[in-house]
Amino acid sequence: MNKIITIGRQFGSGGREFGRRLAEELGYEYYDKQIISEIAKKTELSEEYVKNVVEKEPHQLYPITIGRSMFYSSDYEIKQIQSIFEAQCEILRELAEKSNCVIVGRCADYILDKFNPYKIFVYASMESRLNRCIERNENVNLPLKKFKKEMEKIDKNREKYYDFFTGRKWGDKDNYDLMVNTSNCDIKEVVSVISKLFK
Amino acid sequence: MNKIITIGRQFGSGGREFGRRLAEELGYEYYDKQIISEIAKKTELSEEYVKNVVEKEPHQLYPITIGRSMFYSSDYEIKQIQSIFEAQCEILRELAEKSNCVIVGRCADYILDKFNPYKIFVYASMESRLNRCIERNENVNLPLKKFKKEMEKIDKNREKYYDFFTGRKWGDKDNYDLMVNTSNCDIKEVVSVISKLFK
Numbered sequence: 001m002n003k004i005i006t007i008g009r010q011f012g013s014g015g016r017e018f019g020r021r022l023a024e025e026l027g028y029e030y031y032d033k034q035i036i037s038e039i040a041k042k043t044e045l046s047e048e049y050v051k052n053v054v055e056k057e058p059h060q061l062y063p064i065t066i067g068r069s070m071f072y073s074s075d076y077e078i079k080q081i082q083s084i085f086e087a088q089c090e091i092l093r094e095l096a097e098k099s100n101c102v103i104v105g106r107c108a109d110y111i112l113d114k115f116n117p118y119k120i121f122v123y124a125s126m127e128s129r130l131n132r133c134i135e136r137n138e139n140v141n142l143p144l145k146k147f148k149k150e151m152e153k154i155d156k157n158r159e160k161y162y163d164f165f166t167g168r169k170w171g172d173k174d175n176y177d178l179m180v181n182t183s184n185c186d187i188k189e190v191v192s193v194i195s196k197l198f199k
Numbered sequence: 200m201n202k203i204i205t206i207g208r209q210f211g212s213g214g215r216e217f218g219r220r221l222a223e224e225l226g227y228e229y230y231d232k233q234i235i236s237e238i239a240k241k242t243e244l245s246e247e248y249v250k251n252v253v254e255k256e257p258h259q260l261y262p263i264t265i266g267r268s269m270f271y272s273s274d275y276e277i278k279q280i281q282s283i284f285e286a287q288c289e290i291l292r293e294l295a296e297k298s299n300c301v302i303v304g305r306c307a308d309y310i311l312d313k314f315n316p317y318k319i320f321v322y323a324s325m326e327s328r329l330n331r332c333i334e335r336n337e338n339v340n341l342p343l344k345k346f347k348k349e350m351e352k353i354d355k356n357r358e359k360y361y362d363f364f365t366g367r368k369w370g371d372k373d374n375y376d377l378m379v380n381t382s383n384c385d386i387k388e389v390v391s392v393i394s395k396l397f398k
Contacts, residue, residue, distance in 0.1 A: 179378035
């Protein structure tokens, strides 16, 4: 069976850099944003729409309760969201069957359970995450307070999406094999050590 | 400044083995249970009593509220508990000033904050922790259900003691640099890799 490493991550913690470097060190395939494009192809929905569902507006996942009845925004919408998740499952399983790989996000730790993945969660303090984004010139034109709120919103949405589809709790230590705080470390150095767990 | 590594751990997760092996790999001093003896010497209290306060009955730490007033079990008792914590702080600081070391438990991550310790938390699933205790022949004469309750009680007390004195949350990822789940791993192998973070 191929070796699969999944990376969950807080926004701005360097989780993607962690995953990319880990894949490089190990000579594994690396999958991240391109999974969105694959889902879009499979579902014939636009990439923007898929990205929106997967990363930005999972509140649509939760039904509205009126009296004793529950409603989703629309039946059509919920079917699309489900079909996106199904496509996501298929794509991830195809990738996992193809070769050793590192997969960032996308509930891969849950979806690929039967592949017995090694599950890593990468996180950092808010201060460190803000600094990291500033260094990387990401959205620096936003006022700091607004940017912080934006970061919190992205993570909240990741959490909602993950919790909804997996029934697990995003970022809860029990779901991971290793949790790495990148606040006070050099990701390159840490990855070069951690990669030895898989050699 | 000396290099200090602190290990927080769930009961039965192998945190002490992790710490001991890490100290061996690095040639650092290793401190664990002997801190209790040192506290007993410093406070002139019995080792049994100190152990009881530090590990077993931290409910004494919490005041009882009657009407609008708060009471501790007795003034004498709370003074002893405080003097134990103060002795613990002094001893840990002395050890940290002496040489590089690995310290298991004892709120060392908080007490030694100014030494900038590397903070590890070791945990595992309940199943894995139970198996570990059975393998090590610890309290195996207790019925399984009772033993499980005993484990949960020990961890609950560690949590209360830690949270009370540090104002932090025991086992919360934000307080640690690295969290290692030992459920599916060989501690010896993992430590031999992780130790390279400090070389």
